[in-house]
Amino acid sequence: MRDQRPPDLAYRLLRRALAEDPAGPSILGDLHEDFVRMAERSGPARARAWYWKEALVLAVGRMARLGGAPNGNAGGRPGRGSRSRLGLRGILADTRAGLRSLRRNPGFVAFATLIIGVGIGASTAVFSVMRPLMLAPLPFESPRELVWVANNQEGTSLSHVTSRSSNLRDFRELSESFAGLTGFNAFFGQSIYTLVGDAEAEQLIGVDVAHDFLSVLGVRPLHGRDFTVAEGLWAGPPAVILGHGFWVRRFAGDPTIVGSAITLNGVPRDVVGVLPATFDFSSVFAPSVNVDFLLPFAVSDETDRTGNTWSMIGRLRPGATPASAQRDLDRIIDGLSAEDPDRWGLGAVVTPLQEQIAAPFRAGMLLLAAAAGTVMLIVCANLSNMLLARGPKRRREVAVRRALGATRGRLVRQLMIESLFLSVAGALVGYFIASSVTDVVANTSGLTIPLLRSVTVDAQALAFCAALALVTGVAIGVVPALQVSDGQEASAMSSGGSRSRGGRGSSRLRETLVVAEIALACVLLVFGGLFLRSFRAVLSVELGYDPENAVAWQLNPSVPFDNPNEMIAYFDQVADRVAAVSGVESAGLIDALPLGRNRTWGMRVVGMEEPPDGDYPDLFPHMIDTGYLETMGIPLLAGRAFNRDDARGSDPVVMINASAARELFGGADPIGHEISTGGSSNDWRIIGVVGDVRHQALEMGAGIQVYFPIRQIWGFNTLDLVVRSRVPVGSITGPVASVLRELDPGMPTQESWTLVSTVERASSSRKFVLTLLGTFAATALLLAALGIYGVLSYTVTERVPEIGIRMALGATSADVLRRVVGRTLLLATVGAAIGVVVSILGSGVIASLLFGVEPTDPLTFVGMIAMLLAVAAVSGLFPAIRASRTDSVTALKV
């Protein structure tokens, strides 16, 4: 213990601080002695902590005292020359002087800290939300090598961007650009799984992946191993890799589960591995879905028959680029097409994976970043302004210090330290704001933005926050600091009093800042207004069905059906029994409810001319039972609806939507025509026309929708049950679920959702952007109003004598009021005019984010400008009233 040494850094710090104190060495010894005693008594760790504390307190105290006020009378100390004034001690002294000066204005400090906090908080929160998606590398090994190979980027449905098994097989074989080419089944959501075990049956989601999916991404299982090649073959050994969350939730994180089997949908599967917590499939590839495990999916002729299913991901070979890979694949595709001219669905578009994942959100994120930056600019302008307004008061203080020998550099430094202190305090507030915001964001479920779950204010965000504080401190402080110390102190001394003229230049500068604030606020308000109108437009779109009072279940029968009749009997029974539940108005079945999954099939109308380049239109297929249309409230426009006689053995029939009738048949009557489709070998006779339904997205039209009766086609893996209620939906979910359990005790029934919630989720990203943008715009407006108020208040105070003279010469209160309010409106109008120009210039950028409203929508512009001017007028009114109450006698006495 005797050779126990104090922490080196603390020791050196203290030694340096005591360097000019003749008693310094003995003080070091005293501390050392107590340190050794402390270490023997409480252990080395506590002793070291104690030493740090003591050393810091002593060092700071010493330095502050030595560099401090000139009345320090510790005689005989050498080395207090003026040079050290500009060193560490000088800074400490200036800091103390700065803090003293701030302490005299607690209101100002509180306000400044708060608004800087709002600005930095908003910026840091947006930075944190953007970072995982746009700035940080994806959570995979060497993510820059990863690319997304889409089939063709033009269509909107998943069937357009996915690829066939044969494409993946041939690209793997023929391409020289990839170290690995893999993929997953983009339609994984169509199959749900039931785990049979001791707990209640649970509905689970598994993703089918190529056997090398994890190895191409560079993800190593936490326990166990990756899929083998054999497991990746058609009908290979059934295997499963558990997701980390599912493993922890369902198996309590027991590593011995690896090697045992679990039964999914009646099939026992070997658990071969567990994914690490760092790999979250859904957060990257399928936000808003919880994926529980991975299953092998074969690249084979059998899976090729189901058409475009693969989302393809490649890892580039060293030296290859997305462009060279694109050329490579183009060459291969040309060769394959020449070999087999009938081959369909052949295409490849290579994009960096990160770009692919971030692309749909890039514009929105950049908009938010720009908005946060704008708020930050307004904050800076506002504070610069307030510091400028304090300038004349400071002038006297500065003049005294100058006269006592302070250099200009030192004065600027002290003022800069003050503004830096404000910005650092603001950054602390901002950090807490950002943390709370990101907490809320990360825990908001149902957002369809990738990687949001990993949003936190991490070290990088903290560094960003700190850097922003530094820049802010300098930005808000530099102009006022230079102005205050611009060498006109003599006049400040002689004119006495705090009301010395701020100078025409200074007041023009402050007005310019206010105009800038108003212009920036105007841009944010206009954009916020456009978003609000878009959001309302989205919410008021004609859905084509009635989402109110409807609740849905995804049905996943626990027993496999031997033949179609058995299945039909089962679903008939479900629909009938559920419809009989008290409070239920009707019940219907469909393979996928609107705003859920979607797919497309190629089609043609029988007897119509073939399109010239074989470019058949795509249809969105829906398989429904007889109760679906009525339950959803989708109107029958012509012909008849399905009945239970439209079954196997009878004529294959379909219904189409109004858009299909219009696009395919123009004005002619579609009833009786036949269509053929890639999804089935039959020709289908059209028996009815129904209303359009928004089923892909709220913002997207219906396209060609074709309804098939479930009795005649088996093109689905699961069915959704939708139930319309006469009573609040909450009161029927229990009874319906128990009916379902009676029919099939092994089927999970806990998870139901309302159609209203689906619509809400479909607008959630938009709402997310709107909420943030709206908050920013409101903040901007408030800050701009405060800016106007601050500047006019100051101007009024400054001009009391002038106003007094005017009133003595006969000006009325009303005249004065008019003058001040007029000035306010002039500033606001100039600002708004600049803001409008900027908004129009910027409107092209946000056009892609808007829906149902033009980026130059006059109503929004006029409304927002009116609001801005009204707020400006109100904030100018208070100083104006004060001015109009000026008593000319008192004013002239001052």
Add this chain to the structure above:
Amino acid sequence: MAKIGEFELLVLLAVLRQSDAPYANRVRAYLEANAGRTVTRGALYRTLDRLTSKGLIEWELEPSETPERGGHPMRRLIVTDEGRDAARESRDVLLTFFEGLGPVLDG
């Protein structure tokens, strides 16, 4: 009393009491044990500096090779004649003021 504050007086007296080993750590330990208050290191050193500048104490560095002090010297504190005078004066003033107050103070 004009020359010296209360805490300065306590430090001065404590130094006088540690005549066998008049070092800062000892002085601080004595003060903490007997003055009924915590004495921070900084406060003690500042007070010693003030007493020095008033000429009430002097000090000299004494080499120390003990490992407990990491080879750093010790500061031997010496109360000057002026220091003794100041202590005496303070005592006299205090006694004058206390005189006759016994019944009032002790009830």
